[in-house]
Amino acid sequence: MVLSQYTKEFKYNLNLAAPVMLGMLGHTFVSLVDNIMVGQLGAAELAAVSLGNSFVFIAMSIGIGFSTAITPLVAEADTENNFKKGKSALKHGLFLCTALGSVLFLLLLIAKPLMYVMDQPEDVVVLAIPYLDLVAFSLIPLIVFQAFKQFSDGLSLTKYPMYATLIANVINVVLNYLLIFGKFGFPEMGIVGAAIGTLISRVVMVFFIWWVLKARDKSKAYVTNIKIFVLESAMIKKVINIGFPSAMQMFFEVGIFTSAIWLSGTLGQNPQAANQIALNLSSMTFMVASGLSVAAMVRVGNQKGLRNYTELRRIAISIFYLGVVLAFIFALGFVLLHKVLPTIYVDLDDPLNAIDTREVVAIASTLLLVSAVFQISDSLQVVALGALRGLQDVKIPTIITFISYWIIGFPISFYLGKEEVFGSVGIWIGLIAGLTCAAILLFIRFNYLTKKLIRLEVPTVSV
Known part of the structure; x- marks a missing residue:
């Protein structure tokens, strides 16, 4: 098949994925704003936000990963014109996401004492x-919002979650400015002010997306008159069977990046702050790839509903190609701007912290060069995961991600990340190894499944 058969899909893929990318970048932008504003307070405050978020990111990965079960189920039902099936997927997904969010909150409260035994700066x-x-x-x-978001994505209404996220970002920026620094008569609350801004903005997101979906003809009937406590065991089982492995996939990946935060904390607050800067910038490019992953999930789910597996494979591969092109552009940007980007996060004019600031920028600049190396593998693995979720194939990919990140990646990070070996750079070499292994194995899995489905495909007759 000639290359144009894939590239002709780029425009449609981008139109579908762009709102998702912007919405996901919005989530990361909340963290970016927190980091930039908190970074003005000092390296200790920035490291504290990094440490606190490392716990939250683990829980968030489980919640967001679980919610992705809703998208392929809704996309398949939408293609089949099965309203009842689509609404059932939303209702049961919403119930399970709300319950999961509450449990994760309680677990984080219980886990707080772990901070004191992790060899972190007191x-x-x-x-x-x-x-x-x-x-x-x-x-x-946040996880309730994710349930609505994944439903909206499944109906290909990808712009509405983006609107909700953008509005939440504006609220977060304003509240951060007022509460971190105590402007216009508000109390000066430091990093606690940043947390309040994040909480309020996420509550607003939920109400806004529900209001928008309720006002649209295509989605109104789905999001109104939801009998949330009238549940069916079959659909609960179906959502869990897709959602739990998907949650574990994201948990294993986010977990290794979180381990990078903890490992860099053992090197001191400056390496930890530098790691947070590099991680925050890298997460932005990852969110772009994640947008393509959602596009793959939706389009593969649609074609699965039609049972058109030849077209399914062609569309998915077109998204793989697009992901590689964008990843190469991001890698080039990190190489060219690796000394400039970290300076956004620190106060270069602060004479009291000048030595620490220079060290943070120097380490972060080096880590961005390492991040440039894994852009393509990071993009490919997350898009492949999206395509496999669209096929509702989640169990084998979960095993693949565990092996890649925790059997291969983490041991490398742990050994090479010691101060007497390569330090911060060694930690990120382990990330490269894990992401590259995952990308290769997940693509092999997708390649195997789609070729198998095509062989079994019943030819359609034109009428």
Whole structure:
């Protein structure tokens, strides 16, 4: 098949994925704003936000990963014109996401004492705990929002979650400015102010997306008159069977990046702050790839509903190609701007912290060069996961991600990340190994499944 058969899909793929990308970047932008504003307070405060968010990111990955079960079920039902099946997927997904968000919040509260036994700087832990309390609670509205978002994506209404996220970002920026620094008569609350801004903005997201979906003809009947406690065991089982492995996939990946935060914390607050800068910038490019992953999930789910597996494979491969092109552009940007981007996060004019600031920028600049290396593998693995979720194939990919990140990646990070070996750079070499292994194995899995489905495909007759 000639290359144009794939590239002709780029425009449609981007139109579908762009709102998802912007919405996901919006989530990351909340963290970016927190980091930039908190970074003005000092390296200890930035490291505290990094440590607190490392716990939240683990829980968030489970919630967001679980919610992705809703998208392929709704996409398949939409193609089949099966309203009842689509609404059932939303209702049961919404119930399970709300319950999961509440459980994750409670688990984070229980896990707080772990900070004291993780060999982290004591002043960083003291600052991180009150920040974590509030951001942990914000997980509940965030995961409820994710349920509505994944439903909306399944109907190919990808722009509405983007609107909700953008509005939440504006609220978060304003509240951060007022509460972190105590502007216009508001109390100066430091990083706790950043946590309050995050919580309020996430509550707003939930109400806004429900209101928007309720006002649209295509989605109104789905999001109104939901009998949330009238449940069917068959659909609960179906959502869990897709959602739980998907949650574990995201947990294993986010977990290894979180381990990078903890491992860099053992090197000191400056390496930890530098790691947070590089991780925050890398997460933005990952969100773009994640947007393509959702596009793959939706379009593959649609074609699965039609049982057109030849077209399914062609469309998915077109998204793989697009992901590689964008990843190469991001890698080039990191190489060219690796010394400039970290300076956004720090106050270069602060004479009291000048030595620490220079060290943070120097380490972060080097880590961005390492991040440039894994852009393509990171993009390919997350798009492949999206395509496999669209096929509702989640169990084998879960095993693949566990092996890639925790049997291969983490041991490398742990050994090479010691101060006497390669330090921060060694930690990120382990990330490269894990992501590259996952990308290769997940693509092999997709290649195997689609070729098998095509062989079994019943030819359609034109009429």
